[in-house]
Amino acid sequence: MYPPSCIGCESYELVGADMDWCEGCLNQLPWIHHPMCAACGRPFPKSSSTADHLCGDCILDTFHFDFARSPFYHAGVIRESLHAIKFGAEIHLIRPVAQLLAKTIVEWEHGGFDLVIPVPLHPLRLRERGFNQSALLARFLSKSISAPLGLNILKRTLWTVPQTGLSREERLSNVKNAFRVEHPQLSKGKRVLLVDDVFTTGTTLSECAGILKKSGAREVLAVTVSRVMLERGIQGGSQGEGGGPLENSRL
Numbered sequence: 001m002y003p004p005s006c007i008g009c010e011s012y013e014l015v016g017a018d019m020d021w022c023e024g025c026l027n028q029l030p031w032i033h034h035p036m037c038a039a040c041g042r043p044f045p046k047s048s049s050t051a052d053h054l055c056g057d058c059i060l061d062t063f064h065f066d067f068a069r070s071p072f073y074h075a076g077v078i079r080e081s082l083h084a085i086k087f088g089a090e091i092h093l094i095r096p097v098a099q100l101l102a103k104t105i106v107e108w109e110h111g112g113f114d115l116v117i118p119v120p121l122h123p124l125r126l127r128e129r130g131f132n133q134s135a136l137l138a139r140f141l142s143k144s145i146s147a148p149l150g151l152n153i154l155k156r157t158l159w160t161v162p163q164t165g166l167s168r169e170e171r172l173s174n175v176k177n178a179f180r181v182e183h184p185q186l187s188k189g190k191r192v193l194l195v196d197d198v199f200t201t202g203t204t205l206s207e208c209a210g211i212l213k214k215s216g217a218r219e220v221l222a223v224t225v226s227r228v229m230l231e232r233g234i235q236g237g238s239q240g241e242g243g244g245p246l247e248n249s250r251l
């Protein structure tokens with residue numbers, strides 16, 4: 001009676017039973033392509049003819065996670081979707097966004113995971129917002145890749161100001177010692193998938209990964225829906241920040 005339709009354009013011609021997207025909308029999404037950093041997944045759109053290689057941060061061993069990937073630039077309909085979820089409480093958009101993330105994980109990682117852990121919110125922020133978008137994404141991914149979900153292992157213990165608008169140094173200071181691991185025996189020796197919505201400078205993911213590894217996690221691989229490119233003029237995809245062809249969608 002109510003057949004599913006594409007989240008972008010309402011078309012009923014979906015690419016599959018497990019995807020809420022049509023082929024046209026999928027093709028217009030701001031996908032990140034190679035070349036990219038072989039470790040953290042930072043794209044190199046201005047060096048399209050080169051092979052994958054390490055970025056400056058990974059050469060300097062800046063991050064505590066072992067590997068990171070984001071399928072999309074933080075632009076267009078992806079940016080709109082994440083903002084609608086985070087600031088508009090439109091949590092029905094979690095499913096189509098998480099479908100794309102699950103698809104990406106299956107494509108780039110074949111080793112499997114022992115545990116899926118979301119980046120946590122401080123209890124006051126969680127009470128204010130009513131939900132943790134990263135936890136909702138992690139719950140979907142946990143089912144999709146058949147890995148246990150660890151919601152109460154990583155805790156945010158310090159209230160921090162929002163990271164938006166802060167410099168890299170300010171972000172590092174803002175999240176330093178902001179997390180702790182409870183029940184470390186649950187993550188000890190485990191291969192962990194750490195989940196968040198947006199990768200900006202990687203400081204939050206790195207801090208979380210560092211705490212997990214200090215508590216005994218064997219390996220921490222980070223995944224986010226999108227990645228912000230801080231360099232001027234790099235927005236990624238064919239849509240840019242304004243939304244492009246999908247700006248009149250249901251989002």
